[in-house]
Amino acid sequence: xxxxxxxxxxxxxxxxxxxxxxxxxxxxxxxxxxxxxxxxxxxxxxxxxxxxxxxxxxxxxxxxxxxxxxxxxxxxxxxxxxxxxxxxxxxxxxxxxxxxxxxxxxxxxxxxxxxxxxxxxxxxxxxxxxxxxxxxxxxxxxxxxxxxxxxxxxxxxxxxxxxxxxxxxxxxxxxxxxxxxxxxxxxxxxxxxxxxxxxxxxxxxxxxxxxxxxxxxxxxxxxxxxxxxxxxxxxxxxxxxxxxxxxxxxxxxxxxxxxxxxxxxxxxxxxxxxxxxxxxxxxxxxxxxxxxxxxxxxxxxxxxxxxxxxxxxxxxxxxxxxxxxxxxxxxxxxxxxxxxxxxxxxxxxxxxxxxxxxxxxxxxxxxxxxxxxxxxxxxxxxxxxxxxxxxxxxxxxxxxxxxxxxxxxxxxxxxxxxxxxxxxxx
Numbered sequence: 303x304x305x306x307x308x309x310x311x312x313x314x315x316x317x318x319x320x321x322x323x324x325x326x327x328x329x330x331x332x333x334x335x336x337x338x339x340x341x342x343x344x345x346x347x348x349x350x351x352x353x354x355x356x357x358x359x360x361x362x363x364x365x366x367x368x369x370x371x372x373x374x375x376x377x378x379x380x381x382x383x384x385x386x387x388x389x390x391x392x393x394x395x396x397x398x399x400x401x402x403x404x405x406x407x408x409x410x411x412x413x414x415x416x417x418x419x420x421x422x423x424x425x426x427x428x429x430x431x432x433x434x435x436x437x438x439x440x441x442x443x444x445x446x447x448x449x450x451x452x453x454x455x456x457x458x459x460x461x462x463x464x465x466x467x468x469x470x471x472x473x474x475x476x477x478x479x480x481x482x483x484x485x486x487x488x489x490x491x492x493x494x495x496x497x498x499x500x501x502x503x504x505x506x507x508x509x510x511x512x513x514x515x516x517x518x519x520x521x522x523x524x525x526x527x528x529x530x531x532x533x534x535x536x537x538x539x540x541x542x543x544x545x546x547x548x549x550x551x552x553x554x555x556x557x558x559x560x561x562x563x564x565x566x567x568x569x570x571x572x573x574x575x576x577x578x579x580x581x582x583x584x585x586x587x588x589x590x591x592x593x594x595x596x597x598x599x600x601x602x603x604x605x606x607x608x609x610x611x612x613x614x615x616x617x618x619x620x621x622x623x624x625x626x627x628x629x630x631x632x633x634x635x636x637x638x639x640x641x642x643x644x645x646x647x648x649x650x651x652x653x654x655x656x657x658x659x660x661x662x663x664x665x666x667x668x669x670x671x672x673x674x675x676x677x678x679x680x681x682x683x684x685x686x687x688x689x690x691x692x693x694x695x696x697x698x699x700x701x702x703x704x705x706x707x708x709x710x711x712x713x714x715x716x717x718x719x720x721x722x723x724x725x726x727x728x
Contacts, residue, residue, distance in 0.1 A: 312336050314349035321353050322400045323666040324448060327436055331429040338422045339384065339409055347375065348384065348398065355388065355395040382416075383408035383525045386518040399515075402440060402448070402569075403551070403559050410492055411485035411509060411525045423495030430569050431496075441573050441582030444669040446662060449570060450584035450655060452548040452560065454633035459645060462588070469554040469655065470587065475512065476534045478556075483516030483526030484537065485509040489567040501566040504544045508537050508562040515558045537562070545605045547571065547632045552584050555658045565607030574608040579627040586631035587653050588646040589624070595643035596621040602635035602644060611635060664695040668703055 312333055319326050326332055336345060350364050362372035376396050379385040384405050385396045399405050406426070410419060430436055440448065452472040455463075468474045476482065487509045490500045511519060511526055519526040529537075541548065541562035549570060551557035565571045573582040590602075590611075598620030603611045610628040614621050622635075622644070636644045656662040667673040696703075 311342050311345040311349065312340075315340065315345040318349040318351070318398075319401060323444075323663055323670055323672055324400050324402065324440060326401045327439055329429065329433060329435065331425055331433060332436075335406075335422065335425045335429060338417055338425065339382070339405065344379065344384070348379065351396075351398060353398075355390070355397040357393060357395055361396070377522075380518065380522040383411075383519060383523055386515055387522070388514045388518065401436075403561075407488035407509075408519065408525050410488045411519070412523075413486070414523075419491075420495040423492040426492050427496040427498070431572065437569055437573050437582075438577075441570060442577070442580060444666040446656060446665040446669060447552050447582070447584045448662075448666075449549045449561075449582075450552040450653075451586050451630045451632050452550060453586040453588050453631060453646065454542055454548070454637065456542060457633040457636040457646060458588075462646060462648065465648060472538055472548050472550070472560055473535065475550065475557055475560060476510075476531055476538070479512040479516070479531075479534075481513055481516040481520075482529050482531065482534045483511040483520050484529045484533070485511065485519065485526040487562070487567075489561075489563065489569065493567045498567075500564055502545065502564055504546055504562075504564045504567075505540055508541050508546065510534060510537060510560045510562075512558055512560075513556055542637065545607075545634050545638065547607050547630060547634065549583055551659070551662075552656060553658050553662055554655050558659070563607070565609075568607075571607050574628065574630070578608070579625070581628075581630075583630070584653055584655065585629070585649075586633075587649050588631040588633070589626055589629055589649050590631070590633075590635055590644050591647045592622050592624065593643045593645070594621075595641045596639075597641055597643070598622065599640065601638045601640065605634050605638045607632070607634060661695050665699075665703070668699075 315336055316326065316328055316332060340348065347365055351361065358373040358376055359369055361376060362369040365372060376385060376387075380387055380396070383399075385398055387394055387396050389395070399408070409417065409422060410426075413419070453466070453470060455466070455471055455473060458466065484507060487504075487506050490504060490506055493499060509526075516526055516528065520528045538548070544562075544564075546562040546564055547568075548560055549563050549568075550560040561568070563571055565575065570582045598613055600613050600622075602622050603613055608628055608630055610625045610630070612623050612625070614623055631646065631649070633646055636646055656665060664673070
């Protein structure tokens with residue numbers, strides 16, 4: 303690979319990370335974080351890997367080493383949760399997870415002695431809670447959000463339960479998952495080490511991952527523990543009882559995670575407070591409605607994770623008031639009302655959720671102007687399967703998004719496909 307200095311190795315890795323639609327703005331804090339997570343050789347080699355899934359054979363060719371040596375090195379990276387593996391038609395593949403939800407969280411999802419977790423947590427706190435570039439880029443750089451909120455199903459009335467869709471239910475995600483992993487809440491673990499412990503003393507063991515991500519994290523390095531559906535439902539119940547907000551990947555099909563979040567530790571909920579009324583995550587399709595039974599006790603105000611509820615201070619009314627622009631529609635307030643004076647009703651404008659991860663990636667790439675990074679990878683043209691997946695999503699987008707995609711991609715092939723599609727539509 304030629305002579306690469308330590309500084310070059312981590313700089314190249316940072317550039318590689320920023321090939322993701324979701325990146326990590328450079329700073330001294332990020333450089334130090336990467337030094338904790340990656341050895342210098344790991345930084346050098348990972349910086350050369352593709353964005354899309356790849357095999358050990360592909361990595362060996364890139365690194366100019368034997369396939370056996372590449373497999374051993376990739377296995378070590380999986381053990382550190384810097385890569386996750388999967389199987390496609392019986393062939394093992396690897397992929398580098400994005401910063402969030404990804405390798406940043408994975409490093410604190412269990413107690414481990416191979417890295418200084420206190421020092422890392424302090425770096426995380428500086429990078430995400432003091433510096434603002436990463437959080438702004440993560441939550442506000444695109445119209446399509448990374449995460450979305452799940453409504454707390456137990457607080458819905460029978461009428462609303464009729465209208466809730468399967469993908470809006472955390473319980474449905476659990477029932478459909480092929481694998482379920484349970485790990486330590488990264489946010490509260492980080493804040494504990496950074497001397498900012500959770501203000502509501504929420505449980506730590508409530509971080510849920512699903513599908514291949516759960517399997518890989520459990521099999522390599524035990525960053526998560528595989529659990530059954532019954533235990534996963536118990537995690538939800540414990541989280542409801544602790545007034546935590548359920549937030550997962552912003553997709554309808556096969557989300558990779560559901561976090562159970564508190565307003566004092568979670569970066570997303572902190573961003574909602576700090577940059578209000580901008581929403582860092584997609585809300586639920588529900589909003590609280592306050593009835594005349596409200597006695598102004600203030601319990602709903604105290605538990606709202608994003609400070610969306612305030613108490614009326616006029617002589618005429620002491621009733622709770624909800625800021626609909628800020629409200630997540632999580633249902634925590636409903637659970638805590640002693641007079642049953644709050645109910646969730648459907649929002650007038652329904653929230654649109656991307657179908658799957660590919661759909662979300664394409665939408666975010668178009669909005670951020672980085673679509674070419676999904677099509678081209680290390681200047682090499684994508685394979686047909688990856689290309690077909692991306693183009694398949696683009697062809698189903700509204701016309702304006704298609705035009706934006708076409709301008710970014712600047713491909714005669716894509717323009718021809720879009721032209722043909724328009725020609726056959728009535």
